[in-house]
Amino acid sequence: MLKRSTGETLLRLVFGTEAAIPAEIRVPKHRVLAFDIERNSFVLKENLNLLEERRIMAAIRQADAKQRMAKYYNKRVKYVQFKEEDLVLRDNETSRQVKQGKLGPRLERPYKIIKAHQNGSYTLAAPSG
Known part of the structure; x- marks a missing residue:
């Protein structure tokens, strides 16, 4: 599942690629039918090269999501200041x-x-x- 805050899946952020679940392997889909071992190794290396950039972009999106949540929360906070003798x-x-x-x-x-x-x-x- 894609995380809303990062826009990525955890597996993609860790390994640079998506996993194929057993249901995808049994049911023929384009992803399974178009699988080529030589091309797959090239794509995996390419994904690993782009992994650090993907992580940085995910961290930026996560920081943006945190700022939006803080802004939403702080809009509703009522600050109270007390005076002496209260x-x-x-x-x-x-x-x-x-x-x-x-x-x-x-x-x-x-x-x-x-x-x-x-x-x-x-x-x-x-x-x-």
Whole structure:
């Protein structure tokens, strides 16, 4: 199967050629009927010479597909910026201070933002001080 992101099959990117599945060999198709051993070895060598170029083109198409997916995702992201004195809940998974298993609460008590830094991080303090 062709990968949508690369436009190639994995076998073609690895070996430079496509495989013939047993069903293709049993049912006479043009690919099987027109098989010539001498021509096949020449074509295989030619495919190997072009393999690196094919891999580079697949990497370019894959990077383009990733950019398109990121653009699609980022279009729907809503960025939230907090101000000082706002109350926020801290993710327990991030801090790892309280381990209560997978059924425990994910969020910790509300914290007050003391300072908002330029890089998007915050200094927090418990509301009690």
